[in-house]
Amino acid sequence: METATKKKNKIDSATVSGSKALIMALIEEGVNTIFGYPGGAIMPVYDALFDYQDQIHHILTRHEQGAIHAAQGFARAKGIPGVVFATSGPGATNLITGLADAMIDSTPLVCITGQVASPLLGTDAFQETDVVGISMPVTKWNHQVTRAEEIPDALAKSFYVAKSGRPGPVLLDITKDAQIESCTYQYTPCKEVRSYHPIPSLDDEMVNQAAELINNAKRPYVLFGQGVILSHAEEELKEFIEKTGIPAAWTILGLSALSSDHPLNVGMLGMHGNYGPNLLSDEADVVIAIGMRFDDRVTGKVSEYIKQAKVIHLEIDPSEIDKIIKADVPVLGDAKTSLRALIEKVKPNQHPKWLQRFKDCYELEYEKVIKEELYPSTDLISMGEVIRLISEKTDGNSIVVTDVGQHQMVACRYARFLKSKSNITSGGLGTMGFCLPAAIGAKFGAPDRLVIAVIGDGGFQMTLQELGTIFQTKVDVKILILNNQYLGMVRQWQQLFFDKRYSATEMINPDFQTIARGYGIESIKVEERDNLDKAVDDFLNHKGSYLLEVIVGKENNVFPMVPSGAPVAEIRLE
């Protein structure tokens, strides 16, 4: 009798519901933070979560888009996959923008969506959507689970795929019956998938060829992207450029991988990047692209981009090689490993004259653009001076999360960073509304760091419901609204390329101060320069979240600028 009871207990302890198996598996993957929003088809999972509140902190956002952007911010700040829960149908479709954003910016996410019970699949049941079908082009991998016993392995594979190789978002759609039915729980982390080869093996021959090109180069030039951050190769990048004396410029996703004050950091690439990094790409004889994918915002007119240079491309994803720019020497592999191998093979060198060219270009840009942006001569406050003040007062130690548009370009251009993983922005997809939820997620991912959300008045209103998440969780996010009462970047294009026909770009805004008050967030609005410095101090030193709204020049433009589709050499300073 006693034996029988014991035996029964043993079976009970290993037999759990699919939902409980899911939560237990998440804990085994080290998950302690989940962003989500409940609903009918995922209720059993939320019910299972109720027993694990001491181990998993679930953050209830105000919209599923907020949940997934928060998970992205979390993943980017912490360097591990962000986890999202959402229900079926509209809950799941609200994740699509975030999935697309995470896909193009290589952010590891594991999204769990509830689905109608499996007998109802394909019947147009309440809140049924073909989520696997819809999310296929915007996920690295996705899968539908219809039986409880599949859950642990499917979750293990999800984490493995999301974080290995070039990271990306994974979606796991679990039918309600699979969540409810019982299964024998056993968890084994996934270590390989036979059809998936996340890190290509390093080819010594390519490393040798690359080293030879670098050793003989007169005007070598490093372009680096987020691959450096994703492969934890910040130290290797620094060592590589210091040994070879090569100037290095960054894409906006690569920003913060190399300290802003490093003498070889020559600045930002692309449409609103720095003057020298764009102009001189036409003079480099060897370009070393590291963990970047030659986005069209970086290259301008592709057919004229760095065509004089030999191109070495360090890249983990074989499909990026030759996708936009032909690589003369493709070095496939993890950036950290590839750089380590290259460091051994390259000779110590310096290129003072070449580096001086970048400095000269910077001087010119400083006189024509930067000085006026950082220290305006007019009464109107500029976005640049607000960013400068914040950088000065935080010594470049904060995490700066940006939305999309003029303020984003200004923040990327002028914010100073001393630590990696400090710049979080929507790069490839350009998702307005990304910033506020991403900043919330970033703070949960890096609770010891100061997180500043820099947002335009347009983007703020796309996801401002997440102020409710701040209110409920009391998470400490400093919100800076740079308000120019326009969709500024679109307006800038209308001014420059559409004869100042300001079609649908002027914003008649509500009172953001009143909105903040409703959410219990202290705030201040600054319209005059005299009040700015103190307001920034209050903003940074406030305990808890704070909203600082700064009214900036209504028709200020971001320069320099490479006109869309033009060669980067046609970069305009005014």
Next chain:
Amino acid sequence: MEKDFTLIVFSENHVGVLQRITTIFTRRGINIESITVSQSELRDVHRYNIVVTETEERIQKVVKQIEKQIEVLRAWYYPKEKILYQEIALYKMSVDAVKNGVSLEDIVKENNARILTVESDFIVIEKTGHKEETQALYEQLQPHGLLEFVRSGRVALMNSQKQFKDYLKAPELGKRISEEAVREYRYK
């Protein structure tokens, strides 16, 4: 220059892989001329033959994107001359054609086709070959009361002794075509 290419893809036999592969073409506005999917020589591995007319440069990029899919084991692309391939076509003819004095028997013989079945009111002819051949027979039969016509997608074998199985051994799995495409196609 656009050419006829056959993509041969080996994948896991999982729900959704077909859609993952086809969206790669859809997104780039590339029309798939034919696609066949079947079990390969390995029971648990599925094999796709996809025919497209495209430039080699674009096809190389597409193949890399296909290879990138988690559940795809390998993908290759070949011009016509590097593969052995066939398509099958069925032609349903009204018996009126025979009544009207057309010698279907002669047409069948000339075209190396065969008569699959003869029913009271129709005859079905089967022809295996390349598209040009099945199309030529179509042109011949069309004026004589062709009731129905269907042509299969291309089935193709690689023109070498390589076995897919060889690539499944762990170390070989690391040498996938996208890496090879980078190394071999451009540097040999």
